[in-house]
Amino acid sequence: MAITDNVSVMRQGQMVATRKTAETTVEELAELMVGRRVLLQVEKGAAKPGEFKLSVKNLTVKDSRGVTMVNDVSFDVRAGEIVGIAGVAGNGQSELLETIAGIRRAESGTVMLDGKPIDVTGLADPGELRDRGLAHVPEDRHYVGLVLPFEEYENSILGYHDHKQYLRGPFLDIEAIRADAREKIEKYDIRPANERLKTANFSGGNQQKIVLAREMEKDPGVLVVGQPTRGVDVGAIEFIHKRLIDMRDAGKAVLLVSVELDEIRSLSDRILVMFDGRIVGERDGEASEGELGLLMAGVEQQEAAE
Structure with missing residues (x-):
């Protein structure tokens, strides 16, 4: 334009x-x-927050170089709300999500899921977290969310392959898995509608739908999602946004990380801003782009409010 x-x-x-x-x-x-x-604008009603589903207290995380990427971060996410984390890429959002999902070890702090702790400083088990109702849509679908040479139906159960509905005795029930994949393809409008197609041959938007369908269809109590529409076409963006709002309205707790400020503002009921590994401000979904931009640039909260 x-x-x-x-x-x-x-x-x-x-x-x-x-x-x-x-x-x-x-x-x-x-x-x-x-x-x-x-619909380029997200249509949603007012949130109806319920009980605490995810609580992060004094969380500190270092990367492989020993650099502190998450510095004494605390926040809560309630059932029935979307909490967005805004910030310029590289300010600790990725490390925060990976720690909550059990992929990265924390130096200190606590994370509570439904009032029970996650062993973030030890060996948190992502599989156990899935069983406890936490689903994770990773920021990088190619390297973390999918195995691109696998066929679509194989990717549709990654992480859930030991669930009874996919097993016949000690073996995978391939027909049941393919039937389940076809149902997800129809519900999430994944194109082409072919569960035998290698995942590498789907477009980015449809690859993202495969990941979302896999995680959302397990009816998690908490959904942790990073960059939900990165590299996704406009029609898929609309669909993904609707599904996230539907989850919120169904009483799920959603923690959203996105570098797209418009996406954060459109979807979030509360917005946390990260800068240099810290939460530097909290605003509601009506916060202006300018106010959030100042916080993302490291301007102090009082200055940003003025």
């Missing part, structure tokens, strides 16, 4: 429209890209 005179839209391998940039809008282009009207 900023630098072109004309713009053409491709959809499903065909050129479907050409417009003069000055005579079109973002909304029209989005509709042409997807083939239907797209």
Whole structure:
């Protein structure tokens, strides 16, 4: 929109429209890209927070170099709300999510899931956390969320492959797994609708839907999600946002990390801002982009409020 005179839209391998940039809008282009009207603004009602589902207290995490990436961080997430963490990439958000999900060890602090501790300073077991109702959509779907050479149905059960519904005695029930994958494909509009296709051959948006379907369909009490729409087309963005709001409205606790400030502001009921490994401010979902931007740049809370 900023630098072109004309713009053409491709959809499903065909050129479907050409417009003069000055005579079109973002909304029209989005509709042409997807083939239907797209809601660019997230529609949601007021949150109805319930009991504490996830509590982080005085958490400190170092990276492989010994550098402190999360510095004495504390916050809570309640059932029925989305808590967004805003910040410029590299300010500790990734390490925070990995620690909560049991992937990275903390130096100190506590994390409580449904009032019971997670062994974040020792050997937290991601599989045990899944069984306790914590689902994790990682920031990097290629290196953490998926095994790209695997077929879609194989990725659709990663981490849950020992659940009874996927087993026949001591062996995997391949037909049951494929049937389950087909149901997820239909529900999440994953394209192409082929559970035997190698995951590397799906688009980024559809790969993201595979991960989301796997985690969301286990009905977790807490969903920890990083960069939910990174590299995703506009139609999939709308779908993912709706699913996150649906989870919130179903009484789930959602912890969201995104470098997209518009996404944080649109989805979050409360916004925590991280800078240099610390929580430097908390705002509600109505906070202005300018106010959050100042906090993300390390401006003190009082200065940002002014």
